[in-house]
Each structure stands twice: as C-alpha cells, then as structure tokens.
Amino acid sequence: MTTVIIAVLGAIMIAAAVLAIVQKSLLSAVIAAGAISLLASLLYIVLAAPDVAMTEAAIGSGLTTIVFLFALNKIRKEDKHG
Amino acid sequence: MVKKIFIVIILGFFAVMLLPLAKDFTPFQELSPLAKKYVEDSPEELGAANIVTSVIVTYRGLDTLGEVAVLFIAAAGVGFFLRREGKNAKTAKRGSSQILQSGTAFLFPLILVFGVYIFLHGHLTPGGGFQGGVVIASGMVLLLLSSVSTKINENVLHLVESLSGASYIAIGILGLVLAAGFLDNRFLDLGEFGTLLSAGAIPLIYSFIGLKVGAELVGIIDNMQKDQS
Numbered sequence A: 001m002t003t004v005i006i007a008v009l010g011a012i013m014i015a016a017a018v019l020a021i022v023q024k025s026l027l028s029a030v031i032a033a034g035a036i037s038l039l040a041s042l043l044y045i046v047l048a049a050p051d052v053a054m055t056e057a058a059i060g061s062g063l064t065t066i067v068f069l070f071a072l073n074k075i076r077k078e079d080k081h082g
Numbered sequence B: 001m002v003k004k005i006f007i008v009i010i011l012g013f014f015a016v017m018l019l020p021l022a023k024d025f026t027p028f029q030e031l032s033p034l035a036k037k038y039v040e041d042s043p044e045e046l047g048a049a050n051i052v053t054s055v056i057v058t059y060r061g062l063d064t065l066g067e068v069a070v071l072f073i074a075a076a077g078v079g080f081f082l083r084r085e086g087k088n089a090k091t092a093k094r095g096s097s098q099i100l101q102s103g104t105a106f107l108f109p110l111i112l113v114f115g116v117y118i119f120l121h122g123h124l125t126p127g128g129g130f131q132g133g134v135v136i137a138s139g140m141v142l143l144l145l146s147s148v149s150t151k152i153n154e155n156v157l158h159l160v161e162s163l164s165g166a167s168y169i170a171i172g173i174l175g176l177v178l179a180a181g182f183l184d185n186r187f188l189d190l191g192e193f194g195t196l197l198s199a200g201a202i203p204l205i206y207s208f209i210g211l212k213v214g215a216e217l218v219g220i221i222d223n224m225q226k227d228q229s
Helices: A002-022 A026-046 A050-081 B002-023 B033-046 B051-059 B061-081 B098-120 B129-146 B154-178 B202-226
Strands: none
Touching: A002 A026, A026 A050, A050 B129, A050 B202, B033 B051, B051 B061, B051 B202, B061 B154, B061 B202, B098 B129, B098 B202, B129 B202, B154 B202
16 A cells, blocks of 8 residues: 555656656746655655655755755746846 | 756766665664664653653764754855844835735734743754744744834844854763763753653753754844845
8 A cells, every 4th residue: 555655646747747847837847846745754654754845845845946946047037027 | 958868878877876775775674773772761861751752862862963053054145144233214115915914913922922832842852943943933024024114133143143052062071070971961850751841951951952943043034134134
C-alpha cells in the first residue's frame, strides 16, 4: 500500500516538474514548482518524517513560492519601464 | 540541437551514477550502533520524548548553531542588497479580495498560536524551533498578502532576533559552565518525562531558535515586499 502511494505521489511530482518546465506562463510554472514541494511534504509524511514534512510544506511550497512571485512581479515591472 | 544533446548526455550520466544506488538498495534490518545509542539512551540521558529533537538540539547542537548562523547570514544578505534609502510609502495597489481578508482575520491568530505550540512542544511532538518559526513566518506572509498597507515594525523584529540569538548562545555557554558541554541541556532539572516543563533547557533553546528563525524569515519577506515599489 505504501509503495503504491509513493509511486502515485512520485508520478504526480514528475508530472508537475515537467509542467513547470514546458509551461509558457511563468506564473503557472512557479505554482507548479510549489505543488512539487507540497507533494514532497506528503511523501515525507508517508515515509514517517513529520519534522521534514513540516519544514518542506512551509518553506518549499509557502515561502519559496512567495519569494519567486515577488521576483516575478519585479521583473515584469522593470520590463514595462525599460 | 547541440544543447539538447548535451542535456541528454548529462542526464544519462546522472542515471548511470544513481542507478546502482536504487538497484542495490536493501532496507536496513537494524539500526547502526550510533543510532542505537541515541534511541536507547537519549530518553534517560536528556529527558526528551522526541529523539529527533535531542539529537538536533543537544548531541548535534553545534550543527544547529551553524544552521542558525547560515540563516542569519542569508537574512542579513537579503537586507543588505534590498536596502532602499528613500522609503517609497506610496502604495496605490488595489486591495485583496474580501475572502482573503476575512480568511486571514480568522486564520492568522490560529497560525501564530500553532507556530508557538510547535516550538514549545519541540521536545514532545514532531517539529521544533525551525518548523515553528517557519509556520509563524508563513502566517505573517498571509497577513502581508491580505492587506498591502500592513507595516511590520522593523525595530521589534531586529530586537527579537538579536535578543533570542544572544540568549541561545548564552544558554549554550551556561551548559558549558554548569553541565557537561556546549549546549548541554542538563543544567536545568530534567523534570518528569513527557511533560511540557521537562528535558532541561531544550524548551528554552527551541523557543529562542523559533523566535529567531521566525523573525529572520519575516524580515526577509518584509524586505522583499518593500522592494516591490
């Protein structure tokens, strides 16, 4: 059962990673990258590592996505001015 | 085209390198001697129900100090590069939606309390200073997203960060003077196993780490948000 869950989560993670690369819209790519982290934190819970899962969920899918969005916003603004 | 061939070659190289690891993997049947010692001795030795915490805070406390230092340098670097002289106070952005505002008003206090709970109970339940600090920081991000006009008092942030950092080091040195070594938690009473006030100085150490990590991450996000101009 655990193996099936791990395989499914891994497959979705790979799909999200491919999506993040081929996606034309940068915003969607950032969201897809955040989704990878969220799925990774689920995977850590399945693998009985709740400590790591907490950090991954908050840092990987929360703060990192926000930092990317800030950077994206700034790039867009500078594109408009320049 | 050349670039794609190059990428495929590098990926193939990684596959050849990592395949033996996956192929020859056999699950461990028993713990290594060091892990065994941690698992068997740490509850009596340090009084912490969460073995991960006793390894992170005490047995490998110096590594944790290094991690805290790395995070501090990262936060200081962000603050240094994003520093702006003139405060651009004109924030003519459109407000966030009603759903986000009401949701934040309801969730923000709960997230904050949950973060404090995680680092106070670091010696009993999964999680600890880093996790609690990160949860607090994500609550602050929610607050910043829901109302653009939110101002975070930098002086308070800096005060919390430096005080908790200094207290962390002071507790480490107290352990060196009063107990067996740097960051030893046994200079305080170990208390009853499994209660909130147990495991010597571990709850104190983790509270300071939690406050420090939270303040640093909020500082990074705050700096970035100010830089959006």
